[in-house]
Amino acid sequence: MNSFMDWFWLMVWWFAFVMYLIVLFQIIGDLFRDRGLSGWWKALWLFLLIVVPFISALVYLIVRGKGMAERHAQRLTDAQASTDAYIRDVAGTQPTKQIADAKALLDSGAIDEQEYATLKARALA
Incomplete structure (x- = not known):
């Protein structure tokens, strides 16, 4: 770890690891928020994320990525509507x-x- 390139590649790997963790937590959060997916499918996805993490995360993003984006957008819309209703209620x-x-x-x-x-x-x- 004496050269600049060693430090540089260490930072690149740390960045990739943190990106993977963010994607992993997004997937797990989406799994538990999805009401259309049965408990057995959720358990299977979690098992696959533990056993073969990179491949199953990639497959999840390819297969369910569009639905994941739609659920996220709906959640943001619901949160904005809730905030607007609260402001109208408080404003009087x-x-x-x-x-x-x-x-x-x-x-x-x-x-x-x-x-x-x-x-x-x-x-x-």
């Missing part, structure tokens, strides 16, 4: 609508001027 209504609702309550006599002023100040804050 607009200040003009809150003031209009408070004015309607004031006009109906449900609240007095003091409560209306409080609600209006809270909506504008």
Whole structure:
């Protein structure tokens, strides 16, 4: 390990190893998220990933790669929709609508001027 090329190839191999681990964990995650695949098929894929890791990972990516990408895209879409719904829920209504609702309550006599002023100040804050 005294020459630059030894260090260079060591880094290349480490990079390849880390890439393989990332692909392996992506495959295992996809296996367990896929609801269309039975437990026996999942167990078989895991067994193959342990026994012949590089070949079975390559075969998995070739055979199920398109479905893997579709499931990942669907998961991202679902997460974005969930985030958007949460933001809409937390954001509440607009200040003009809150003031209009408070004015309607004031006009109906449900609240007095003091409560209306409080609600209006809270909506504008």
